[in-house]
Amino acid sequence: MKSISTEPKALLTISGLTFAYEGAVGQNQRQTISDLCLNVHEAEILCILGASGCGKSTLLNLIAGLLKPNRGAVEFPQKAGKGRGIGYIFQQDALLPWRTVEANLMLASELTAVNNKMQMLSRIGQYLNVFHLKPDILKKYPNQLSGGMRQRVSIMQSLMFDPQLFLLDEPFSALDFYTKLSLENEFYQLVKEQRKGAILVTHDIEEAVAMADRVILMSKDGLFTKEYEIEYDDPDRTPENARGTAKFAELYRVIWSELKAVIEA
């Protein structure tokens, strides 16, 4: 399966993307990513499901520019100026432990030479509200925070750079169930309200079906094998209320059955 979507106003366009780790291509060996095409649009959450080692994280690293593709193009049609306009959230946060939360959030000011501290602090205040965090957290160090708080601060840190597209590599997998659900809801609403795009890589089918607008299955050969549009009848859909619907159960069953076939193939 090659072309996934051709809708306009894409935030990300990938065409013919091919990548193999050095020394990985040869006799009896396979490419990690094979001729992938993909678009991600505004206010869309795309979820990629697949077995371990199928190249999901490699794909995110290629999009982020951490790896260089052997072939193909990664483009950001709506992005003007320098950089890729990406926020990358990892399973294990990368908050700098020697900086307070505030100093971590002010990284954007240091790296982008935006010196309007009042404006930055005002944005921090807004995001604290979005993620239900108290202002006293700003003076704390990352190792004084819980896993959920750290992940919220990581997302806030990315938001301070005003990214158009989020790359999420199993960001909620190390969190307890309650924190995970809260963070899923907060992140979902943020993407929809601020018209951001997101690619979520996960092993968790429930998470994918609850959060995503589209789910793509990835095979062990680094190919996209199947795509599902995830639509619920509720116009005020959130990941939390989607989980209780019959549609959710049905989608879960269908995707799990297909994913099992992909993994066992």
Place this chain on the structure above:
Amino acid sequence: MNSALKNFSIKWNEILLMLLPLVVFLVGWHFATFDDPGRKYIFSTPIEVGQALVRLTVSGELERNVMVTVFEAMCGFLLGTTIGALIGLSLWYSRIVAKVAQPYITALATVPIFALAPIVIVWFGIGLLSKIMLAFMSTVAVAIVQSYQGAMSVEERYMRLMKVLGADRAQTFRIVVVPSALIWVINAMKLNIGLALLGAFIGEFISAEEGLGYMIVKASGLYDMATVLAGVFVLVIVALASTALVGALEKRLLRWKVQ
């Protein structure tokens, strides 16, 4: 309040426990030497050492010599650790330069300072400068090696974050590499405190007119074991106090780690 009192008493218990081996040693030393003139002559006694300390303090000799040794060691320590840390951290910028520099740094680190001391004294004279240089040479290699290791051991996730956020090499160095390597620099400081004292002491041992090393050599020539041991005792106190200072600095600079 009760909790504070409890903490206070726990601390006192710890201090008493720490002092116990010293007390056992002093008592054993006293009973092994106090009634045997032969042993007394070779090993002195704790009481004689105490008396020597009082005599040296009253005459002002101890203070003068301590100040000289501490000054030499601290100058060498600050120069060696600062220059070494700057070189070690800067090597992060270029793997090729780091590779070329490696054998030279290893050579500098492995040459015994005792072997260099006579040459350094010929070059820089018998005054303070030669002792400062010896303390510097004793410490600089450790600071280079530790700082370079620290700079190269930055966690991959922080480097990845900086790359994703679009930081250039200078920003990555300032925001991630230096703070991350600070723990290694502080380890170098802990090691260098002793090495700087050793460097200054060796210089004084070979040729000097003042300092604890000079005082010990002179007393040793006169078979005045009480003064020799009093000098060693003061040297240990200076080393412990300096290490405590570095410990306080570590707490201040790495407060995020102990939260």
